[in-house]
Amino acid sequence: MITRRAALTGLIATISAQDLKAQTKNTLFVSSQSSFLHDPGPGWPDRPDRISSILNALQAPEFITLSKQEAPSAELKCILRVHTHQLITLLEQATPKTGLSPLGHDVTLNPYSLSAAIASAGGAIAATDAVMCGKAHNSFVATRPPGHHALTNQAMGFCLFNNVAIAAMHARALYNVERIAIVDFDVHHGNGVQDFFWNDKNTLYASTHQTPLYPGTGELNEIGAYNNIVNAPLRRGDSGDQFQDALKSRILPRLDLFAPDLIFICAGFDAHIHDPLGGLRLLDEDFRNVTLRIMEIAQRRCHNRIISLLEGGYAPQDLARSVSAHIKALMEA
């Protein structure tokens, strides 16, 4: 085990060296020091040690070639492509000078939470830039707070800003990417992503998730205004067999047919069998398998371009193993 400080020092030390290697296409890992400062307090599942466990796991020799980058802060104009001024003002006003400030809807802020959320969005944007500029085949962003529950005008479910929506809109604005697919295998349904892209015929949102479970959305009949939403709900106790069946029968054929120019993954690992919040029974290898299946379509349809963003996963050691399996697969592009 290494300490958090040592992990951070190692991360920072690799940035400039890895930047020099940027001409070689590979997998980019984006993280943020501010992820460690956003601490909603004891007993909160979304804790800083989720990220330190991942950084510890990435010290293994097989990750030596992984490029690493510190997440920059997102520009306000990028956040405003998805969220309202009112939400940003509310978050600024609710940020405490010391201690904790509950905001309702499963969100608690400390003095650093808003800057961590701005860096989470910035990490997603930086990963998008790297992939779209050809500096990396694909990228995994391990920041917190996560994003897929956040609505345009409301933070909820540990999420302040909808990182994947912000990155997708950035890709569209800056690189004229037309067809964007978002695959979400978090145990919870990404209501914020579905809501934001409901009326967008050029964005496919496809999700496997447990139901019934928070936030209560994601039924089969929620298909979007242009049949651009695909939900594949799973039942409590379902294992990798049912997960892989849902992928094969509902998610992957639609993803392929959609012919995306760019694929995002809302990579939540709380469908793992040991996760304290979810009731599914996925194993590390299930996360590897789903990653490889998405990569096959990315290779065929969009020059391997995948940007994967950490969402849930609340058993830190299991999360670290699942993320390792996911990144190892991404590195095979």
Ligand SMILES: [Zn+2]
């Ligand atoms: Zn989740």
